[in-house]
Amino acid sequence: MLLCCYSEQPEITAGAWNYACMLTNATNSTKPPSAIGRSVPWCRAMAMAKKMAPLQMPVLITGQSGVGKEVIAQVLHHWSEREGKSFIPLNCGLLQDQLLESELFGHSKGAFTGASHDHDGLFHAANDGTLFLDEICELTASCQAKLLRVLETGEYRPLGSTKIHRTNARIISATHRDLEKMISQGRFRQDLYYRLNVLTIDIPPLNQRAEDIPLLVDHFLEQPLGNAPRPTITPRAMQQLMAHDWPGNVRELKNTIERLRVHCEEEISAGSIDSVLTRPSQNTQATGNSLALFNRIVPLANLEQAYIEWVLKQCDGNVSKASKALGVSRTTIYRIINSPVNQP
Structure with missing residues (x-):
C-alpha cells in the first residue's frame, strides 16, 4: 500500500x-x-x-x-x-x-x-x-x-x-x-x-496559515455582493484578521468578510473588525462548559450551536446518534454547527 x-x-x-x-x-x-x-x-x-x-x-x-x-x-x-x-x-x-x-x-x-x-x-x-x-x-x-x-x-x-x-x-x-x-x-x-x-x-487549519489570509480576503472582497462596492481594508484591520484564531477556518473568514462588506461601505477598519469578529473568550462566558450560567445576553444561535457541539461530544462525534437524541435531522445539525456564531 x-x-x-x-x-x-x-x-x-x-x-x-x-x-x-x-x-x-x-x-x-x-x-x-x-x-x-x-x-x-x-x-x-x-x-x-x-x-x-x-x-x-x-x-x-x-x-x-x-x-x-x-x-x-x-x-x-x-x-x-x-x-x-x-x-x-x-x-x-x-x-x-x-x-x-x-x-x-x-x-x-x-x-x-x-x-x-x-x-x-x-x-x-x-x-x-x-x-x-x-x-x-x-x-x-x-x-x-x-x-x-x-x-x-x-x-x-x-x-x-x-x-x-x-x-x-x-x-x-x-x-x-x-x-x-x-x-x-x-x-x-x-x-x-x-x-x-x-x-x-x-x-x-487556517490559524497555521496566516500568510494566506490577505490573499483570501482580497479574493472574497472581489466577489460580487449585490450592488455593494468593494471596500478598502486598513493595515491594522488586516493584522487583526491575521491574528484571529478562526475556529471555522476559511468558511468563517469568508462569512466574516461578507458581513463586513454589508456594514462597511467604503473602508473596513479595526473598529469594524472588533464589532464583527467572534472572540473565543466571549463565547466561553456564555457557552462551553458554562451553558447554565447566563451572565449576559447572547444570540440564541450561540447557545444552540454550543449545545449541539456538547451533544456531539457526548455521542463521540456520531452525528446520526446525536440527531436521534435531539430529534432532528442530520442536515439540521450540519447546518447549525457550520453556521457562523454571531456577536450580540
Missing part, C-alpha cells in the same frame, strides 16, 4: 514547493480559481495534490471543517487526465440511509416508496470523472459495504435491481473525524479505510 501523508513525509523538494506556490498564486487558468494561498503548509498540500493528480488511486483528504478540503479535491481533478470529465461532490451527511444509497448507486422503478422511475445515481454520472465524497465518516454500514465493493471491483448494483453496473469514477473522500478512532469504536469499516487511505493529504 502506497501511503503519502505529510505527517510521515514532512520534507518536500524546493522545486516542487516553488512550483506549487507559483501555481497557487497564478492568475491564469492553470488551476481552479479558489485554490488561493502562499503559506508553506498550503503550498505543501498543493504540491502533494499536483503529485497525486495523475494517479488513478483513491485519495483521502483530512482536516478541520472549513479548511478547504473540497478545493484540494477540485485541484486533484483539475490536474488529472479526467479534467474534462465530471467532478461531482456529495456531502454524505446531508442524506440518510436509503436516500443516500439511491443518490450514490441509483435505483430501479419501484425499489422503494416514491421510486416512480429509474435513477442512475452519482457513480454513473461520475463515470470516467471524479466523485468527491465529503464527510465520508457519515456513510451508513450498508453504504460502506457497497462502496468497498466499488473500490475493489468497480461494480455496483442499483437499489431494487439485479443488474450489475460498472464505473470508472475516481473516488476522493474527505473527513474532519478521526477514522481510526471510529474503527476502534466499530463505526467505520477497517477494510474500507485501507481502500480509501491509499493516498492522503492533510490540510492544516
